[in-house]
Amino acid sequence: MALIVQKYGGTSVGDLDRIANVARKVAARCDEGNKLVVVLSAMSGETDRLLDMARSVHELPDERELDVLVSTGEQVTVALLAITLGSMGYSARSYLGWQMPLTTDSGHGSARITELDGASIKADLDEGRIVIVAGFQGIDPHGNITTLGRGGSDTSAVAVAAALGADLCEIFTDVDGVYTTDPRITNRARKLDRIGHEEMLEMASSGAKVLHIRAVGFAMNHGVPLVVRSTFDETEGTLVTHEEANMEGEVVSAVACNTNEAKVTLTGLKDQPGVAAQVFSLLADANVVVDMIVQNISDRGATDITFTVAESDLLKAMEIGQRIKDTVGAEAVLGDPDIAKVSIIGAGMRSYSGVAAKMFFTLAQESINIQMISTSEIKISCVIQKKYSELAVRALHDAFGLHKESWHGG
C-alpha cells in the first residue's frame, strides 16, 4: 500500500465529464489499495474569468481581495470531485488552503509556502477517506487567503507530498510526459522515461512549460519523486527524480526554447565600478526580472551591457534605461523583442567536454548568428534571432541525437 499524491490541472477538470473521468482514475488507484490525496486546479479558464472581472473594475485590484476572488476556482472543483466520488460510493473530503492549513508568507498573488500541517489529512487517510486538496491557495499568518501564482497547484501538490512523506507525486496534465524538446517543433521529439530534478529545473527556467519551476525546486529540495503523465491516456509518463550517476547515459537530455524574452542593450557605458549595480538595482526596484546578463569590455574605455527580460517588461526596462542613461554615461539604449533563447540541458555536461563547441558549430552550420551566450553547470543557452528558433531547435535535437534512446557524446 502506497501513499500517492495526484495533481490534476485545469484542462483535466474543465467540466463535469472530465471531473468524472478524474474520479474514475482516482478510484482505480484507490481500489489497488493505495491511500490517495488529490490536488486540483480550477476549471480551465475560470481563473482568467475571475481576474478579468476584477480588472474590469480596477486596473490594479487590491491583491488581498484578488486572492479571495480567484481562490474560489479551486474551491468549486474540490467540492465537485468529492461529491462525484461520493456518488461512486467512495468517502472523500475536501480541504481548502486554510483548512489544512498550508501556511504561506503574505505575498498575495505569488506567496511562498512556509509550513504545511499534514495531521488532519493523515487522520482522514487513516479513516479510509480520499482527501481532495484545493491547489494554488494558502493562508498567511494573519488569516488572509493567499495564492501561489500561476502553476502554483503543482507546488501545492509537491508540498503536500513532502509533508505527508508520500511515496509518489503524480502530476496529471494534457501532455503525456517530459519530451526531449517541444513536439510541436519537431516530430523527432522523444518522451523521456526519467529526468533529473536539476535538469527539469533548468528546462522549466528555459521555457519548457510542463512543470512549474517552483514545484520542481521544492521536489528537489525535499526529495519528492515526481511523475508527469497524461490525464487522458494510460501512458507511463516521465519520472522526475534524483539524478543518478550517468542516468540513461545521456550528456544532453533536452533542447528548450523561450521566445517570450526581449533584449536590452546599453552601449558605450563608462567602464568603471558600480555602473552595472546601478542599472540592475533600478530594474529590481521596478520588479523587472532579468534573465541573462552579458557584458563585453571594449578597448576604448567603454563597455556594452546586454540583458534579457520578459517581453512584457521590455517597455518598462527601456524607460529605466533612458532614465539613467546620462547618470551611467551610456551612448544609447537599444531594445529588441525579436529574439529567442535556445538551450541545451543535460546533467552529463558536467563530465563531458566539447558540448558547447558542438552547439555553436551546429548553429553556425545553419548560418544562425549567436547574440548572447550564458552557461550553467548543466545548461548552455544562446540568444538568437526569433525567426530561427524552430530551425535551431530541430538542428540541435538532431545533432545531439535526442530522437535516439541515448547519446553518449562524440
Added chain:
Amino acid sequence: MALIVQKYGGTSVGDLDRIANVARKVAARCDEGNKLVVVLSAMSGETDRLLDMARSVHELPDERELDVLVSTGEQVTVALLAITLGSMGYSARSYLGWQMPLTTDSGHGSARITELDGASIKADLDEGRIVIVAGFQGIDPHGNITTLGRGGSDTSAVAVAAALGADLCEIFTDVDGVYTTDPRITNRARKLDRIGHEEMLEMASSGAKVLHIRAVGFAMNHGVPLVVRSTFDETEGTLVTHEEANMEGEVVSAVACNTNEAKVTLTGLKDQPGVAAQVFSLLADANVVVDMIVQNISDRGATDITFTVAESDLLKAMEIGQRIKDTVGAEAVLGDPDIAKVSIIGAGMRSYSGVAAKMFFTLAQESINIQMISTSEIKISCVIQKKYSELAVRALHDAFGLHKESWHGG
C-alpha cells in the same frame, strides 16, 4: 457617527454594474461619517447554478461538500465589492464566514449561528476600513464550512449587527419595503413605515417573502432595529422594530397569503389518547414540517384530523398516512394540494375583539368557504380553496381598510 450594517441581496449584486451601484450607496453612507459593515449574497442565480452542477453529479450530494461549493458565491461578490470600493479610493476588507469567525452548529445547508466574534471587524472599522462580510456562510466547531439555508444572508446581517451593537441594520432588496399585502395582488397595497418584530415574524411565516423568518426572530431576540428598503431607489423603506403601544394605531397591519401548502385529512380516527401523537411523530421523523393542525370531535366516537404541509411534502405525508391508517384506525387518507392559507396579522388584535368575526364575515360575503382556521395572539389564518386566494386577499385588505393610513377597528 453611527455604526450601520447593510445587507444587499442577490439581485442587488447581480453583475458588475450593480456591484458598482452598491459601492456608490455604501460610499455615500460612509461619507456621511458612518462606520459601515456590508453583508452580501451571491450574484442572483449563482447559488442555483452551483447546486444544479452538484445535483447533476449526485442526487443527494454530500452536504459538507455542497456547502464548500455554494459558499463560493458570496466569496466572489465580497471580493468584487472590496475591489470596487478600492477603485473609488475607499479602504475595504472582506470577511468570509470562517474569517470572522461566525460559528454555527454542523447542520450543513441550514446551520444555526451559535457565536459571532466581532473583534476583528471592530478593529478594521476603527482603522477606518469598510468591512464586507460574506453572508449565508459560517464555520462549525470542526472547521468545516457551513451555510445557513435560503435567505440566510439576512440572518448573517442581523447577527453581525447584534454582535457589533450596530445602530441600524438595513436590508436592501428589490422591493422598497414591507407592504400591507403583496402589491401584485392588489394595487391598493400600501407600504408600511413601521412594523413590529412579532408582526413581521407572523408575516414571514404566513408567506410574505420580504425577510427571512430566522432573521426576524434573531432581530427580535437581540433588539436589532431593521430597515427593509430598495437598492434601486431612495425610498425610505420600512422600519421593523420593537412593538410600541398602539404603533400606528392599527389593529390589522397586513394580509398575507401562502399558496405553497397542501392539506391532508385522516378521517374516522379512533377518538382516544395517543392517536395524534402517533401521526405527528412519524411525520417529524420523516422531516415533514407541519404547519396548521385542526381536529374535530364528532359524536360517533370517531374524529377527523386535518393538517397542512409544504406542497412539496404532500406525497411523503400521504404515504405516511397510508402506512399508519390501520394502526390508528382511520377510514381514509385524503390529500388536497388545491388550497391557500390567507392570514391577517396585527399586534393590535391583542386588545380588540371582533377581528376574527370580521374576517370570517368578509370571506363569507365573497362566498368563500373556510376549510380550516388557526389563530395566534396576533394572527388569524384561514385555509380556503386556492382559486379564491387573490379575491380573499383583496376583500380582506379592503375590509380592514389597509389602503388607508390607519384602521382603528370597528
